[in-house]
Amino acid sequence: MPFRILHIDDDSDIREIVALSLSLDPSLTIVSCADGASALATAAEWAPDLILCDVMMPGMDGPAMLARLRENPSTAKTPVVFMTARAGSNELEHLMSIGAAAVFTKPFDPMLLADKVRTQLHSVKSGALYYDFAARMHSDAAELARYRMILCDNPDSVLLPEGFQSCVHKLSGAAGVFNFQAVSRTASDLEAAIIERCAGRGAPGSVEANLDALLGCIERESVSGPFAVNR
Secondary structure: OOEEEEEEOOOHHHHHHHHHHHOOOOOEEEEEEOOHHHHHHHHHHHOOOEEEEEOOOOOOOHHHHHHHHHHOOOOOOOOEEEEEOOOOHHHHHHHHHOOOOEEEEOOOOOOOHHHHHHHHHHHHHHHHHHHHHHHHHHHHHHHHHHHHHHHHHOOOOOOOOOOHHHHHHHHHHHHHHOOOHHHHHHHHHHHHHHHHHHOOOOOOOHHHHHHHHHHHHHHHHHHHOOOOOOO
């Protein structure tokens, strides 16, 4: 599936060389705009996967256009990569602080631009998957809290709630894949305690204690981890 790239620059020569550079990668489809106003309309209608935007433009510069994109629900999450000849550290920090996904410096190597765009697309997609999993952990925590209440009502039962072990097992594996290692280890400890409980072994309260530890671990990741979920 081709990726849609919207490029905005008031310099026609730059637009041409960027279009030629990106055409080296058949998976990239590019549309070019000469100003922010036309780019806003195109972005809303065409739904690009990524926007390459010059910083210094007459009328509406790059940061102003980014602010307008974020105001529109249909473009609010579209990643924007700025392209600028002003590569000082203060400028780069400022552009990242206002929401740029990345900053490419000018002059750029036309033969490498498509690769840089592909790398950025991969980074954006990977980030989205991580955020989705962080949201899933928050949902799993609500389900685990429900299991915790059931356990409180049946503290001595060898029989555990239906679906409990499956939920913990899946969370343990997926959390490891997405590099939430503390959650993965804690879920694995809980699963081991569940297996012992079902076999009639294990210390009393071990499942409950491990479940509490897992809920606390997810809470810490959700609030302060690298992909914290708004709550």
